[in-house]
Amino acid sequence: MMKNKNFSVLLGAAFLMATSAIGPGFLTQTAVFTEQLRADFGFVVLTSIILSFIAQINVWRVIGISGMRGQDIANTVLPGLGYFIAFLVALGGLAFNIGNVGGAAMGLEVVLGLDLKIGAAISAAIAITIFLSKEAGKAMDLFTKVLGALMILLVGYVALTTQPPVGEAIARTFVPTQMPMLAIITLVGGTVGGYITFSGGHRLLDAGISGKENLDEITNSSIMGISIALIMRVLLFLAVLGVVSKGIQLDPANPPASAFKLAAGVIGYKFFGLVICAAALTSIVGAAYTSVSFLKSFSKAIDDHENKWIIAFIAVSTLIFITIGRPVTLLVIAGSLNGLILPITLGTILVASVNKKVVGEYKHPKWMLILGILVVLITLYLGLQSLTGIKALFK
Secondary structure, eight states: OOOHHHHHHHHHHHHHHHHHHSSHHHHHHHHHHHHHHGGGHHHHHHHHHHHHHHHHHHHHHHHHHHTOOHHHHHHHHSTTHHHHHHHHHHHHHHHHHHHHHHHHHHHHHHHHOOOHHHHHHHHHHHHHHHHHSTTHHHHHHHHHHHHHHHHHHHHHHHHHHHOOOHHHHHHHHHSOSOOOHHHHHHHHHHHHSTTHHHHHHHHHHHTTOOSGGGHHHHHHHHHHHHHHHHHHHHHHHHHHHHHHTTTOOOOTTSHHHHHHHHHHHHHHHHHHHHHHHHHHHHHHHHHHHHHHHHHGGGOHHHHHTHHHHHHHHHHHHHHHHHHHOOOHHHHHHHHHHHHHHHHHHHHHHHHHTTOHHHHTTOOOOHHHHHHHHHHHHHHHHHHHHHTHHHHHHTO
16 A cells, blocks of 8 residues: 555656656557557557556666666766766656647647747746746646646547547547557657656656655656556547547648547547647646756756756756757757667667666566567667667758
C-alpha cells in the first residue's frame, strides 16, 4: 500500500510524465496514424505502450534505487556520458518546447481568437508563474493533475460523440491486418523519448522519494504514468476513428482539430482548443523542468537557482517562437536525435542496474533486464532510420 502522505507526489509525478508526453505532437500523431491505419492503430497503441512500459519501469526503478539523476547514473557508468546525454536532452527539450509554445498559442487562438504571438506570451506567463512559487513542486503537481484530468474528460466526451466502431477496434488491437513499425517507434518516442523518460523519476527524487524502502511506490507511480498516457491515447484514437470510419477525411493542415470539429461542430472545435492548450502547457512545464534537472548536477549555480533557470528556459523557447517561429532545421535535427536518445539512455540504465556503484546490493529482476535489452535493440534500429531526417537537410 502506498503511504497516504506520498500519494499526492506519486500521482503528480505520474501526471508530469504522462502530460509531458501528451503534447501537440501526440495529438497530431494519433490523428494522422488513425486516419492512415483505421482500427489497426489499436495494435500500434498496444505495442507502443508495452515497449514504453518496459522502458519506464526500468528507468524509474534504477533512478529510485540509486537516488541519482539520469546524467549522474550515466557518468558513473562511463565518465562523460552523462554530459553527452544532458546535451541531447536539453537540445531536444528546447526544440520541442518551441513547438509546445506554438501549440499553446494555437489553442488560445481557437478558444479566444488571440493572435499567436500574444497567445505564446500568455502561455509562457502561465507556465512561469508555477516556478515563481516557493512551493514550485507542489504547484507543478497540481497543475499537471488538473489539466491532465481536463484533457481526459474533453477527449472522452468527443469519443462518445463520434460513436466509433469499438468492437472492430478491439479485434484489430489483438489481430491487426498490418504491422506498421514506423508508427510504433514514433509513438514510443513520443511517449517515453528524450526528456519524458526521466521527468517523473526526477520529480520523485526532488520530493525525497528514493531508496529500496520506497521501491513499491516508485513502481506504482511509473505504472500510473503509463496508464494515464494510455487512457488519453485510447480515447483520442477512438474519437478520431469514429470520424474517419464514416469515410470523412481530416484536414491535412490540422488533423486533430478537424477531427474534433467534424465530431462535435463548433463546440468540438473549441474543445480541441482547450485540449491542445492544456497539452502544450503541461508539456512546456515538463520539458523545462526535466531539461534543467539534467543540467543542475553540473553547476552549483544551476542547482541553487533551479527555478530561475527553468523560467529562463521557458522564456528563451517563447522568444524564439515569437521572433523566428519554429526553426524547421532545429526541430528536424532534434527529432532525429530524439530517436536515438531512448536506446542510449535505456541502455545506460540497464548497464547501471547491475553496477554496484549505482545500485549497491540491489538485484534488478532478470525479466526487466531482458525485456529492456529487447526494447533497446528495437528502438536503436528504428532510431537509426530517423537519422535520414538529418541527412536530407544537407542534400
